[in-house]
Amino acid sequence: MKRFLSAVTALSMLCLCSCGNKTGSSAENSSQETTAAVNETTAETSETQTETVAAVTETVTSAQTSAVTDAVATTVPVTTPKAEQPGSYHKDENGAVITDVPAAEMDDAALIAAAQALFETACETQWNYTVGCPFAMDNNTYINVGQFGWQFFLVTEPGINSIADVEAEYHKVFSDRYPNSLSETFAEEDQHVYCLAGSRGSNIFYLGSEIVSVDSRTDDEIFFTVHHSYNYADYGIEPMEPENETFSVVIEPDGTWKAGQFRLPY
Numbered sequence: 001m002k003r004f005l006s007a008v009t010a011l012s013m014l015c016l017c018s019c020g021n022k023t024g025s026s027a028e029n030s031s032q033e034t035t036a037a038v039n040e041t042t043a044e045t046s047e048t049q050t051e052t053v054a055a056v057t058e059t060v061t062s063a064q065t066s067a068v069t070d071a072v073a074t075t076v077p078v079t080t081p082k083a084e085q086p087g088s089y090h091k092d093e094n095g096a097v098i099t100d101v102p103a104a105e106m107d108d109a110a111l112i113a114a115a116q117a118l119f120e121t122a123c124e125t126q127w128n129y130t131v132g133c134p135f136a137m138d139n140n141t142y143i144n145v146g147q148f149g150w151q152f153f154l155v156t157e158p159g160i161n162s163i164a165d166v167e168a169e170y171h172k173v174f175s176d177r178y179p180n181s182l183s184e185t186f187a188e189e190d191q192h193v194y195c196l197a198g199s200r201g202s203n204i205f206y207l208g209s210e211i212v213s214v215d216s217r218t219d220d221e222i223f224f225t226v227h228h229s230y231n232y233a234d235y236g237i238e239p240m241e242p243e244n245e246t247f248s249v250v251i252e253p254d255g256t257w258k259a260g261q262f263r264l265p266y
Helices: 002-075 108-130 163-170
Strands: 089-091 097-099 137-145 150-155 186-189 192-195 206-217 221-230 244-251 256-259
Touching: 089 108, 097 108, 108 163, 108 206, 108 221, 108 244, 108 256, 137 186, 137 192, 163 186, 163 192
Parallel strands: none
Antiparallel strands: 089 097, 097 256, 137 150, 150 192, 186 192, 206 221, 221 244, 244 256
């Protein structure tokens, strides 16, 4: 009996071991199949993610490029040569004005701007010829002129040997249509020119001048109103100089503008 039970027990254990091996093998196979499926799924997912990331990157890059392009187009204007505006002008080497279009084609604003430039040149030139001297001089050589015996100093500037030479230089800015006062400050003697080269202070009340209107014109001359500003009121005195005067521009045959009717306001 004991032998029989032992045999049965042994047989049972053998069956259990066999069943256990089969279960383990099945589980192992199942695990391997699952792992392979997971790996395949992961690979597919990774590939999908890679494609997705690439697509997103391409989209972002495209968007950024577009944004940068738009920004550049917005903030960096295209540079093109600026065309000359009708009525613009420039000064020649003497300070006379040359307009880029005929005066007849210029509006009042353009005429006033060009005339203002010439007026300022005229003021500077008149000051140099009537108060100082625009030429080189020898301050040790002079002659006495007039009833008061004013000392006029020898002009040593090359090419300036007569009053006519002085006038030729002066009329590079001023038209010869109007008389000048050069005889008051220049004298000629023995084929030499002498200059008073006097000095005086400017009008301390003078503030500035502005051309304010175009009044009339002919074929070769334009008349303007120039307004002078003075500071008389702050000193409690009556005005001593006119506030408004006529300034004219004479248009030479070559188109150059020169000062015509004019008075130095200071």
